Amino acid sequence: MRKIIAIILFVVVLVISTVFALNNDQAITVNYLFGTTELALSLVVFWSGLCGLVLGILGMLFAVYKYRHRFSRTKKKLEKAEKELQQLRQQSIAAKDPF
Numbered sequence: 001m002r003k004i005i006a007i008i009l010f011v012v013v014l015v016i017s018t019v020f021a022l023n024n025d026q027a028i029t030v031n032y033l034f035g036t037t038e039l040a041l042s043l044v045v046f047w048s049g050l051c052g053l054v055l056g057i058l059g060m061l062f063a064v065y066k067y068r069h070r071f072s073r074t075k076k077k078l079e080k081a082e083k084e085l086q087q088l089r090q091q092s093i094a095a096k097d098p099f
Helices: 002-023 041-096
Strands: 027-032 035-040
Touching: 002 041, 027 041, 035 041
Parallel strands: none
Antiparallel strands: 027 035
16 A cells, blocks of 8 residues: 555656646756856756755765664663573572472
8 A cells, every 4th residue: 555655656746747847948047156057947946856855865864873873782782681681580590490
C-alpha cells in the first residue's frame, strides 16, 4: 500500500512539474557571482530547488552522524551491561547450587 501511494505521489509531482515547465518557458536573466546568463524560468526554479535539496541533505548528514555515533556508544554500553548481568546471574546460580 505504501509503495502504491509513493508511486501515485511521484506521478502527480511529475505531471505538475511538467505542466509548470511547459507554462513557464520565458527566458529570464540570472545574475550570479561570475556573470549573467539567460535561462528558462522553469530551469531556474528546478535548479534552485535541487540546490536547496542538496544543501538540506548535507545539513542533515551531520545530525545523522552524531546520532549514529551516540547510538553506537549506547549499544556498546548495553552489551557490556548485559554481559555483566549474565556473569552475575551465573555466579548467583553457582553460589546457590550445593553440588
